[in-house]
Amino acid sequence: MNNFFNKNMKFGHFDDSNREYVITNPKTPWPWINYLGNEDFFSLISNTAGGYTFYKDAKFRRLTRYRYNNVPMDAGGKYFYIKDEDTIWSPGWKPCKTELDEYECRHGMNYTSIKGVKNGVSANALYFVPLKTWAEVQKLTLTNHSDAVKKLKVFSFVEWALWNAAADMENFQRNFSTGEVEIQDSVIYHKTEYKERRDHYSYYSVNVPIQGFDTDRESFFGLFNGFDEPQVVAEGTPRNTEAHGWSPIASHYIEVELNPGESKDLIFVLGYVENAAEEKWESKNIINKTKAKETIARFDTVEKVDAALADLRKYWDNLLSVYSVNSGDEKLDRMVNIWNQYQCMITFCFSRSASFFESGIGRGMGFRDSNQDLIGFVHQIPERARERIIDIASTQFPDGGCYHQYQPLTKRGNNDIGGGFNDDPMWLILGTVSYIKESGDFSILDEMVPFDNDPATATTLFHHLTVSFNHVVEHLGPHGLPLIGRADWNDCLNLNCFSNDPNESFQTTENKTEGTKAESIMIAGLFVVYGRDYVALCKRLGKADEAERAQKHVDAMIDAVKKYGWDGEWFLRAYDYFGNKIGSNENEEGKIFIESNGWCTMAGIGQEEGYCDMALDAVKERLDTPYGIVLNNPAFTKYYIEYGEISTYPPGYKENAGIFCHNNPWIMIGETVRGNGNRAWEYYQKICPSYLEEISELHKTEPYVYAQMVAGKDAFKPGEAKNSWLTGTASWNFYAISQYIFGIRPNYDGLMVDPCIPTDWKEANITRKFRGATYRISIKNPDSKSKGVKQLMVDGKTINGNIIPVFADGQVHEVQAVLG
Numbered sequence: 001m002n003n004f005f006n007k008n009m010k011f012g013h014f015d016d017s018n019r020e021y022v023i024t025n026p027k028t029p030w031p032w033i034n035y036l037g038n039e040d041f042f043s044l045i046s047n048t049a050g051g052y053t054f055y056k057d058a059k060f061r062r063l064t065r066y067r068y069n070n071v072p073m074d075a076g077g078k079y080f081y082i083k084d085e086d087t088i089w090s091p092g093w094k095p096c097k098t099e100l101d102e103y104e105c106r107h108g109m110n111y112t113s114i115k116g117v118k119n120g121v122s123a124n125a126l127y128f129v130p131l132k133t134w135a136e137v138q139k140l141t142l143t144n145h146s147d148a149v150k151k152l153k154v155f156s157f158v159e160w161a162l163w164n165a166a167a168d169m170e171n172f173q174r175n176f177s178t179g180e181v182e183i184q185d186s187v188i189y190h191k192t193e194y195k196e197r198r199d200h201y202s203y204y205s206v207n208v209p210i211q212g213f214d215t216d217r218e219s220f221f222g223l224f225n226g227f228d229e230p231q232v233v234a235e236g237t238p239r240n241t242e243a244h245g246w247s248p249i250a251s252h253y254i255e256v257e258l259n260p261g262e263s264k265d266l267i268f269v270l271g272y273v274e275n276a277a278e279e280k281w282e283s284k285n286i287i288n289k290t291k292a293k294e295t296i297a298r299f300d301t302v303e304k305v306d307a308a309l310a311d312l313r314k315y316w317d318n319l320l321s322v323y324s325v326n327s328g329d330e331k332l333d334r335m336v337n338i339w340n341q342y343q344c345m346i347t348f349c350f351s352r353s354a355s356f357f358e359s360g361i362g363r364g365m366g367f368r369d370s371n372q373d374l375i376g377f378v379h380q381i382p383e384r385a386r387e388r389i390i391d392i393a394s395t396q397f398p399d400g401g402c403y404h405q406y407q408p409l410t411k412r413g414n415n416d417i418g419g420g421f422n423d424d425p426m427w428l429i430l431g432t433v434s435y436i437k438e439s440g441d442f443s444i445l446d447e448m449v450p451f452d453n454d455p456a457t458a459t460t461l462f463h464h465l466t467v468s469f470n471h472v473v474e475h476l477g478p479h480g481l482p483l484i485g486r487a488d489w490n491d492c493l494n495l496n497c498f499s500n501d502p503n504e505s506f507q508t509t510e511n512k513t514e515g516t517k518a519e520s521i522m523i524a525g526l527f528v529v530y531g532r533d534y535v536a537l538c539k540r541l542g543k544a545d546e547a548e549r550a551q552k553h554v555d556a557m558i559d560a561v562k563k564y565g566w567d568g569e570w571f572l573r574a575y576d577y578f579g580n581k582i583g584s585n586e587n588e589e590g591k592i593f594i595e596s597n598g599w600c601t602m603a604g605i606g607q608e609e610g611y612c613d614m615a616l617d618a619v620k621e622r623l624d625t626p627y628g629i630v631l632n633n634p635a636f637t638k639y640y641i642e643y644g645e646i647s648t649y650p651p652g653y654k655e656n657a658g659i660f661c662h663n664n665p666w667i668m669i670g671e672t673v674r675g676n677g678n679r680a681w682e683y684y685q686k687i688c689p690s691y692l693e694e695i696s697e698l699h700k701t702e703p704y705v706y707a708q709m710v711a712g713k714d715a716f717k718p719g720e721a722k723n724s725w726l727t728g729t730a731s732w733n734f735y736a737i738s739q740y741i742f743g744i745r746p747n748y749d750g751l752m753v754d755p756c757i758p759t760d761w762k763e764a765n766i767t768r769k770f771r772g773a774t775y776r777i778s779i780k781n782p783d784s785k786s787k788g789v790k791q792l793m794v795d796g797k798t799i800n801g802n803i804i805p806v807f808a809d810g811q812v813h814e815v816q817a818v819l820g
C-alpha cells in the first residue's frame, strides 16, 4: 500500500448541534459540495462557491452553466467579487484566490454559508433555496471590522446556460447567436428562446439600486482573462453591457460604504418563471415579469430571508426527528441522525443525475437506483415516496421489463438506454413493499398505473408487481437461474455484449442476447428475498392461490441456487454466455464476487447446510480490506470480451475489484442474518465517512457523505474515494444500520425490534416516529449478546414476540428490549 499521504489531515470539523460540516481550509483535496433545494429547484454548490442551478432536470432546464472536468477543477459558480482599494477578493477564496485572513464554509441541510475576511472586512454569503420556491436566495452580509470607512465595490456573477445543458456544450454555431436578456431596475432577465418554444425565463435580482451591470461575458472578463480576473472588476467600472448572442451573464455592480463596525446585507434572488402562453408578454418582445417580481418581493428584506431559512431548518428538524439514535459514539450518531439521512434525501431527489461526478447530461432517474433510494427515504416523506413509485412503475413494460432510466422533467422512459437489465423489475417490489410497511397504506396497490406512460394500458400497481415477479420466472436459463440480460445490478457485467468496437456502449450493445444462456446468481438471491416479500404481500391481500404459485417459484429458485449456484466455499456469481462459471474457484481471475454472496446470504439460502457461514467467511478472507470490501478478487488484469466492461477497468477501480460501497451493506445485512453483529459493525465503520475524516487527504471526497467507490487493494492508491453523493450506498447503509444493526424494522403489523449489535455494546437508544406515534426504544445488552430479543416491554408491559404494535395515538411510548 502506498503511504504518501499525510494521514492526519483534516480540512474542517463537524458541528453537530447545527447539523453542519465546517470547512476551514478552502483547499480541500477535491471540491466538497452541498445541494440546495429538495423539490423542484436545485443548485449544487462547492466550498468555494462553484456549481450550478437547474429546474427539475439538470439536462433539460439548466439555468447556469458549468464546465465539468475543467482546469482548474470547479471553475464557474455563483461568485461575488469585492474590490477594496486595490485588493480584489471573494468570500470563498476562489475564484480570485486572494489569500484570506479567515475562511469558513458551513454546509448545512440544504444551505451553505461561505465567509471570508480580508483587510478588516468580512463577507458572509449565505445560499439556499427556500421551501416551495423556484429560486435560490443569496444573502451577502458585509461587515467593516476596521477603524476606517470602507468603500467597497461589489460585483455579483452568474453565467447563464442556454437551457438544454447538452446542446449548450456543443452547438456553438447556433448558441453564439441566440442569447437574449432584459435589464430592468436591479433585475437581469435571461430570456433566450423565450419568444419561440419556451415559456420560461430566469432572472437574477438584488434588493438595492445598482450602480451598473454587465450581461456580456467577454465584456465583463475581457477575452483573455479567467474567472479569477474579470477585467471590469480590475478596472472597478461596469460597462453596462446588454448581451446580444455570444454568452450572456448577469453581474450587478453595487457600491457599498461601511463605517467602522457597520454591516450591510445585500439579497440576491436567482429564479425561474414559467408563464402560460397567453401571459408570456408584457408588450412586444418585453417579457411578463409579474411572477419574478412576486418571488423577489418575498425575499426583499433580511427578516423575510431569515424567516425562510428558519422554515427550512424547521423542515429538517421535523424530517430528522423520525429516526434518531443515541449510541454514545458521536461519529455514529452524526451519520445516522444527520448526514446519512440527508444524503438519502439527495439521492431521492437526483437519483444519479447531477453531482460533481455525474454531469447532469448523461443520466436521468434510474429504475433500479430510484427504487433502492426509497429504502433510505421513505420514512422521511412517505407521500413523496408514493408518488415516486407510481412514476417509476409508469415506465415499466407490460411484460415486466422496464426502461432502465427516465427523465425527471418528462417522466418518460429514456430510449437511448432502453431496457433489458434483468434485475430492474425486482426492485419495484422492494420499493413498493418498503412504502407499505412504513405507511400502512395498502391503497397504493390499487392505483391505476400505465405501462410505458400509455394511459390506455393502465392497470393496478399490484399487477405491476406481479409482472415484475413473472419477468424473472419467464426469463430463466438452462440451470433454472435468472437470465442476466444486458446486466444485473452490476452494470459492467455484460455477458451478452462481446464488444470489440470502442465506439459502442457496453450497456446498450447486446450482440448475442437472443438465445443467450448467461445467468445471474445475484438476481437469483434478489428474487428469493423480494419474491418472499411478494408472497407475504399476496397472503396479506388474501390472494392465497397467487401466494402459493409464487412460493413454488421461490422454492425452485432456492433449489437451483443450491444445486448450480454453490461453488463449494461460496456462491458463484454467474454463468457466462457459453455456460462457464464466473466467480468460481475454477476461474483464474474473478474467483469470488460480493454481490451473489451478499444476496444469497441475505436470503439465507443453504443456511442449514452451512453455506451462508462459509460464504461470509470467504468474503472476509478474500474480499475484505482496511477500507472496505472489494467487489471481486482476484481483479481482472486483461479484457475478457465475454465479461464486458467489468474487465476494462484497471484492477482496484470501480466494478473491477474496487470497494463499491453500495454493496458492502449487503454483506453487513448478511452478517446480521447469521447473527454476527461484530462483523456487521466492523464493515459498517470501514466505509462510513465520519470515521474517515482523519484521513481526508487520502480519502479525498467529503467526510460527511458516502462515495460510490473507494479504490481497492489492487489500486494505485487504496482508500481513495470517487463519485461522492449520488450512490445507492446512502440508502443501503442507512437501511443496514437502522433496520438491521439497530434492528428497528417497519413491518405490516408494527415495528419489529431485531437488533444485531456488537457484543460489547451495553446499550443503544433509538427514537422512532412510526404511523402516528413516537417510540423511545432502549436496547439493553446485559449478557454481551449480538442478537435475539429475550424480552420486549412497551409502556411497562411485556409483549409476546418482537413487534411493537401500531398505536397511532400521537403519544410517546417507552419501549425496552433486552437481548439475551
Ligand code: BGC
Residues within 6 Å of the ligand: 352, 366, 368, 369, 488, 489, 490, 491, 492, 655
Ligand atoms: C449505477 C447502478 C449500478 C452500479 C453498479 C451505478 O453507477 O447507477 O445502477 O447498479 O453502478 O454497476
